[in-house]
Amino acid sequence: MQVFRALLLILVSSFFGMRLTAQATQPATTGPVQSPAAGQNPQATQGTPDQNSTRDLKVIPKSGITVAVSIPRSYALVIGIAAYKNLPASAQLEFPNRDAEDIYAALISPEGGQFPAENVHKLINERATVANIRHEIEDWLPSVTKDNDRVLIYFAGHGFVSGGKGYLAPYDVDIHNVATTAYPMESLGSTVGGRIKGKWKVLITDACHSGAITPETDRKQVNQSLLDLQKSLFSLTASRDREQSFESDKWGGGHGIFTYYVVKGLEGEADTDGDGVVSADELAEYVHTNVRLATDARQNPTSERGSFDPNMVLAYNASRVKGANLPPPQFGNLIVEANMDNTEIWVDGRSAGIVSKDKPLRLPGIAPGAHTIKGVHMGYEPDGPREEQVYPGQDTTVSIRLLIARRANHAAVDEFDKGIDFYNKGYAENYKKAAEHFEKAIQIDSKYSQAYLYLGRVDNALFQDDQAQAAFKQAIDLDPDYMEARASYGAALLDTGNLDEAIRQLNVVTRREPTRGMAWYLESQAYFRKDDYADAKTAAETAIKLNPKNAEAHFWLAESLRHLKQPTEAEAEYNSYLALSNFDTGKAGQLNYYVAGYLLGLGKKKRAAQTDIWKELRGQASLGLCDSEYMQKQLDPAIRDCNTALTYMPNDLFANYRLGVLYSEKFNQHNEIAMLAAAKTHFDAAIAANPEANEADRARKYVKNIASVLAQVR
Numbered sequence: 001m002q003v004f005r006a007l008l009l010i011l012v013s014s015f016f017g018m019r020l021t022a023q024a025t026q027p028a029t030t031g032p033v034q035s036p037a038a039g040q041n042p043q044a045t046q047g048t049p050d051q052n053s054t055r056d057l058k059v060i061p062k063s064g065i066t067v068a069v070s071i072p073r074s075y076a077l078v079i080g081i082a083a084y085k086n087l088p089a090s091a092q093l094e095f096p097n098r099d100a101e102d103i104y105a106a107l108i109s110p111e112g113g114q115f116p117a118e119n120v121h122k123l124i125n126e127r128a129t130v131a132n133i134r135h136e137i138e139d140w141l142p143s144v145t146k147d148n149d150r151v152l153i154y155f156a157g158h159g160f161v162s163g164g165k166g167y168l169a170p171y172d173v174d175i176h177n178v179a180t181t182a183y184p185m186e187s188l189g190s191t192v193g194g195r196i197k198g199k200w201k202v203l204i205t206d207a208c209h210s211g212a213i214t215p216e217t218d219r220k221q222v223n224q225s226l227l228d229l230q231k232s233l234f235s236l237t238a239s240r241d242r243e244q245s246f247e248s249d250k251w252g253g254g255h256g257i258f259t260y261y262v263v264k265g266l267e268g269e270a271d272t273d274g275d276g277v278v279s280a281d282e283l284a285e286y287v288h289t290n291v292r293l294a295t296d297a298r299q300n301p302t303s304e305r306g307s308f309d310p311n312m313v314l315a316y317n318a319s320r321v322k323g324a325n326l327p328p329p330q331f332g333n334l335i336v337e338a339n340m341d342n343t344e345i346w347v348d349g350r351s352a353g354i355v356s357k358d359k360p361l362r363l364p365g366i367a368p369g370a371h372t373i374k375g376v377h378m379g380y381e382p383d384g385p386r387e388e389q390v391y392p393g394q395d396t397t398v399s400i401r402l403l404i405a406r407r408a409n410h411a412a413v414d415e416f417d418k419g420i421d422f423y424n425k426g427y428a429e430n431y432k433k434a435a436e437h438f439e440k441a442i443q444i445d446s447k448y449s450q451a452y453l454y455l456g457r458v459d460n461a462l463f464q465d466d467q468a469q470a471a472f473k474q475a476i477d478l479d480p481d482y483m484e485a486r487a488s489y490g491a492a493l494l495d496t497g498n499l500d501e502a503i504r505q506l507n508v509v510t511r512r513e514p515t516r517g518m519a520w521y522l523e524s525q526a527y528f529r530k531d532d533y534a535d536a537k538t539a540a541e542t543a544i545k546l547n548p549k550n551a552e553a554h555f556w557l558a559e560s561l562r563h564l565k566q567p568t569e570a571e572a573e574y575n576s577y578l579a580l581s582n583f584d585t586g587k588a589g590q591l592n593y594y595v596a597g598y599l600l601g602l603g604k605k606k607r608a609a610q611t612d613i614w615k616e617l618r619g620q621a622s623l624g625l626c627d628s629e630y631m632q633k634q635l636d637p638a639i640r641d642c643n644t645a646l647t648y649m650p651n652d653l654f655a656n657y658r659l660g661v662l663y664s665e666k667f668n669q670h671n672e673i674a675m676l677a678a679a680k681t682h683f684d685a686a687i688a689a690n691p692e693a694n695e696a697d698r699a700r701k702y703v704k705n706i707a708s709v710l711a712q713v714r
Helices: 002-011 096-108 130-144 185-195 219-227 257-269 280-294 410-425 428-444 449-461 465-478 483-495 499-512 517-529 533-546 551-563 567-580 588-598 610-631 635-648 653-670 673-689 694-713
Strands: 055-059 067-071 074-080 120-124 150-156 159-162 165-168 200-206 234-237 277-279 302-304 313-316 332-338 343-347 350-355 361-366 369-376 383-390 395-400
Touching (some): 074 096, 074 130, 096 120, 096 150, 096 200, 096 499, 120 533, 130 150, 130 185, 150 185, 165 185, 200 257, 234 280, 257 277, 257 280, 257 313, 257 361, 277 280, 280 302, 280 361, 332 343, 332 350, 332 369, 332 383, 343 361, 350 361, 369 395, 383 395, 410 449, 428 449, 449 465, 449 483, 465 483, 483 499, 483 517, 499 517, 517 533, 533 551, 551 567, 567 610, 610 635, 610 653, 635 653, 653 673, 653 694, 673 694
Parallel strands (some): 074 120, 150 200, 200 234
Antiparallel strands (some): 234 302, 277 313, 332 361, 343 350, 343 369, 369 383
């Protein structure tokens, strides 16, 4: 008996980290990802297999000969710190956090860096502690990168010198305890050069802002420390010698001047030869030229070319491929003014920023030639798109005039209101009737963006995914700044597993309207399903701050905390979700609130009614609660909550497997034969649920050993 009990103890495996919700089982578009190594932050997303590490894109350069552009598997760390915990007001910065968010957006864009979203980790403000920076640089990147990868590290914040050595200043830097609270540039260089693998390594630093934070700080030494890093990488720094790095609201509405041009360059403005590729040399030349001109030579970005590959691809945009030889451009500037506050400006199909009546939007560094400009404002007919010429070295002023308020036809509004009445009642039959009225409203008024939004929501609830996404896209095309429609589109993309595009759409919303809680909770789910648990946690926490009663935000926060191995905190959040979602399932209106407002984007393809969604989420929460309790070795509460999960999901493989493990543990502790019988029942159920699953394989081993023990007892 003692021998068998030892075998049971060996077979009992830690289950947290393996248990994924149904939402989390969607395959990543970049290939499979491995679990984090022991002792590492579970945020650490592992790489895809070598055979899936590149994407070859065809491009026709000016010669007319088709060549392949190979995009390696890519990883990036983006750090931006504007508000420092321990520094005086005079040393705080204004735009590094925004700089970092825009770098992130440029890197994950399919028309830019083409980095998979889950492979780009962000540390913004309070998340950019010295411990987190050290973990990302010294643990995560060395653990995931391989020899043929592309790796980029971006830092915006303070740099300083102490004891003759250069440091990057984390959020929690203490100038009285530099050795343990700052990150040495020497460590950065040795790790990037020696432990982080990759054929293309890029370091972009904006670390010499005005406002010295120690008496010893010398910008010349800071810059030289950055440039003296390992020579096997492409290093681009914001300034040289004793120059400072400027930030101002005159660049794209508010940026560090250096980072503004880095972002514009990655978006394609640095592609001087018209082949669609932004190379390291092109980016360096573009940034240096424009920053120097913009600051009257007071700031001169510097690049350390070392031994990096001149063919290094930093960004690629096929739409910018030109068919003819082009002379090197001398860049011009766009100055956009508008007659209405909060007007969004689009340049060549990309959002370029927001302009107000009394504050023109200045967009320097634009390649000369024709560009399409459009101004949009929700509820108004757009101005444009129209073509404007940008001339070398000159300002081109564009006046946007939004004059015609878009008012839906009265008959269309009547149909829309009828549709809303049915929509609010919930259930499939009412949704179908609502769709009829929304479609009639659109027939009467083809520019009725709100009708397209709700038609998309109805189609989503009826599992008509293609129609739903088409309707959401049409609403956005009509009103590009319709953030509610963009958030719903992101949710629909989650439903079909298009996680990368969902993150891009939701990222637009959270940057443009940071108080929109729905977008934050959906972004949390998207990051979670990409195994980026730290960003999922941050997004969920933001959603909860905006709306503490958003039940699903608590759910995704709990899921993220559990995978980050914080079971006590996860347990509290699961309980919050269960309390907030404890609705009377007979009340259609309350459940409709779930579907219409917050259960978009669950990735479910089998639900038949709202009640099924409600039951499954509560079941998943009970199972997560069970897991969290098991991680804390609270066996009896874990058994209780796993049994609760089975009341919602009777045939769930994971719940049954977990109960089998729990009853086996109880047997190991108390030697109660009844526990073995209960364990066998649930292991059998797990095997029946999916005989091919790994858990089913483990369950069969348990069952075999349980049978041996029971035979000895008899």
